[in-house]
Amino acid sequence: MKKLFILICLSSFISGFSQEKETIDFKRNELKGNVLFLVLGAGEITYERLINEDSGLGVSLFFVKEDDFDTEFSLTPYYRSYFGKKTAAGFFVEGFGMINSGNTGSYSEYDSVNQGYYTVEGKNFTDIALGFGLGAKWTQKRGFVFEINAGIGRNLFNSNSPEVVGRGGITLGYRF
Structure with a gap:
């Protein structure tokens, strides 16, 4: 009986199976630049870390010294x-937060009493926005990445800041 019990125990170890999930190894880091903003005179650099096959966390850094943009700087985790x-890869949705700062820009107004124009100076702002976006990403076997995205968010705290912020672009990058 003792020998039969030992034989059953040993055979159960041999015929047992593992329940460990098979992991797929893939490149998890992406570094991208927004070529649309580059053409418009601004810069945006993005780093994304892929959590798994279906999701990723990233951060974008936007900067510009042109007067055409209200926002001069933004840091956007998503x-x-x-x-x-x-x-x-493929279609994606994103949720983002944005720390943005800039100047609302100066503009001219007409004074009907003095019958002339005067300049209203813009106000500096720093604010935090929350928003969402949509887009699509294509990848190549060698690691090159092409992406198109657009998003919209709302500034939350500062009355001097624009009420709505935008996010988007056409980016090229590399997955490593």
Whole structure:
């Protein structure tokens, strides 16, 4: 009986199976630049870390010294969820937070009493916005990435800041 019990125990170890999930190894880091903003005279650099095959966390740094933009600087962390067949590619939705600062810009107004124009100086602002975005990403086997995205958010705290902020672009990058 003792020998039969030992034989059953040993055979159960041999025929046992592992319940460990099979992991797929893939490149998890992306570094991208927004070529649309580069053409418009601004710069945006983005780093994204892929959490798994369907999601990623990233941060974008936007900067400009042109008067055409209200926002001169923004730091935008985001979370993305991907719905494509490839790893972290295809259609995606994102939620983002944005720390943004800039100047609301100066403009001219007409004074009907003095019958002349005068300049109203813009006000500096720093604010935090929350928003969401949509986009699509295509990847190449060698690691090159092409992305189109757009998003909208709302500033929360400062009355001098624009009420609505935008986010978007056409980016090129590399996954490593």
